[in-house]
Amino acid sequence: AAIPVLTIDGPSGSGKGTISRAVAGRLGWHYLDSGALYRAIGVAAGWADLDLADPAALVRCAFDTEIGFREADGEPRVIVNGVDATDELRTETAGAAASAIAAIPEVRFALKERQRAFRRAPGLVADGRDMGTVIFPDAGRKVFLTASAEERAERRYKQLKDKGVSVTLDGLLREILARDARDASRAVAPLRPADDAVRIDTTGLGIETVVDRVLALMEP
Numbered sequence: 001a002a003i004p005v006l007t008i009d010g011p012s013g014s015g016k017g018t019i020s021r022a023v024a025g026r027l028g029w030h031y032l033d034s035g036a037l038y039r040a041i042g043v044a045a046g047w048a049d050l051d052l053a054d055p056a057a058l059v060r061c062a063f064d065t066e067i068g069f070r071e072a073d074g075e076p077r078v079i080v081n082g083v084d085a086t087d088e089l090r091t092e093t094a095g096a097a098a099s100a101i102a103a104i105p106e107v108r109f110a111l112k113e114r115q116r117a118f119r120r121a122p123g124l125v126a127d128g129r130d131m132g133t134v135i136f137p138d139a140g141r142k143v144f145l146t147a148s149a150e151e152r153a154e155r156r157y158k159q160l161k162d163k164g165v166s167v168t169l170d171g172l173l174r175e176i177l178a179r180d181a182r183d184a185s186r187a188v189a190p191l192r193p194a195d196d197a198v199r200i201d202t203t204g205l206g207i208e209t210v211v212d213r214v215l216a217l218m219e220p
C-alpha cells in the first residue's frame with residue numbers, strides 16, 4: 001500500500017507550521033515544511049545576488065541549491081548550501097522572496113520531486129499551499145487551515161516581538177493581505193483548498209484544540 005500522507009495547507013499565519021509539526025510528532029511521522037524549500041531558494045538567490053525578475057536564473061538556482069533538514073537540541077534547522085540558514089529563512093525578506101519565486105512554474109516543477117521524496121514510512125505530514133492539490137493529490141487525509149487576517153497578523157506580531165524584531169501590527173496585516181492575494185491569484189498552484197480537504201478555522205482556537213481536531217480525523 002502507498003505510504004500514508006496527511007496534507008495541511010493554508011495561508012501564512014494559519015498555524016500550519018506549529019500544528020503540522022505537533023501532529024507529525026504525535027503520529028511519529030515525517031514532516032515536510034515545503035515553505036522552507038521556497039524560502040531556501042529565495043535566500044540562496046539573495047546570496048548569489050540574483051535578480052528576482054530573472055526567471056531563468058531563479059529556476060537554475062532552484063535546481064542547484066542544496067537544502068537539508070537537521071535537528072539540533074530538538075530544534076529543526078535548515079541547511080542551505082552547507083550553511084545553517086534557519087534564522088534567515090524566517091525573515092519577512094525571505095518570505096517575500098519565496099512568494100515571488102514560487103509564482104514561477106519551472107521553480108515549482110524543480111521542487112516537485114524533492115517534495116515527494118519526503119514520503120517515507122511510516123507516513124508524512126506535508127505542510128504548505130499546494131500539498132493536497134498538486135504535490136500529494138492522492139493523500140488519504142487533507143486539511144485546510146484558515147484564520148482571520150487580523151488574527152494571523154497578531155500571531156506573527158507576537159512571534160516577531162518575542163524575537164526582538166521591531167514591526168507594526170498594521171504593517172504586518174498589510175503584508176499578510178498582499179501575500180494572500182498574490183498566493184491566491186497566481187496562475188500556477190494558487191492557494192485553494194483541495195475538493196476533498198477538511199477546513200478548520202483556527203481563529204480563537206488554541207494549538208492543542210486544533211491538533212486534537214486534526215488527530216481525530218486520522219482515526220479510521
Ligand code: C5P
Nearest residue numbers: 012034035036038098099102128129130
Ligand atoms: O509557508 P511559508 O510562509 O514558509 O511559505 C513562504 C512562501 O512560499 C509562501 O508565501 C508561498 O508563496 C510559497 N509557498 C508555495 N507553496 C508551498 C509552500 C510555500 O508557493 N507549498
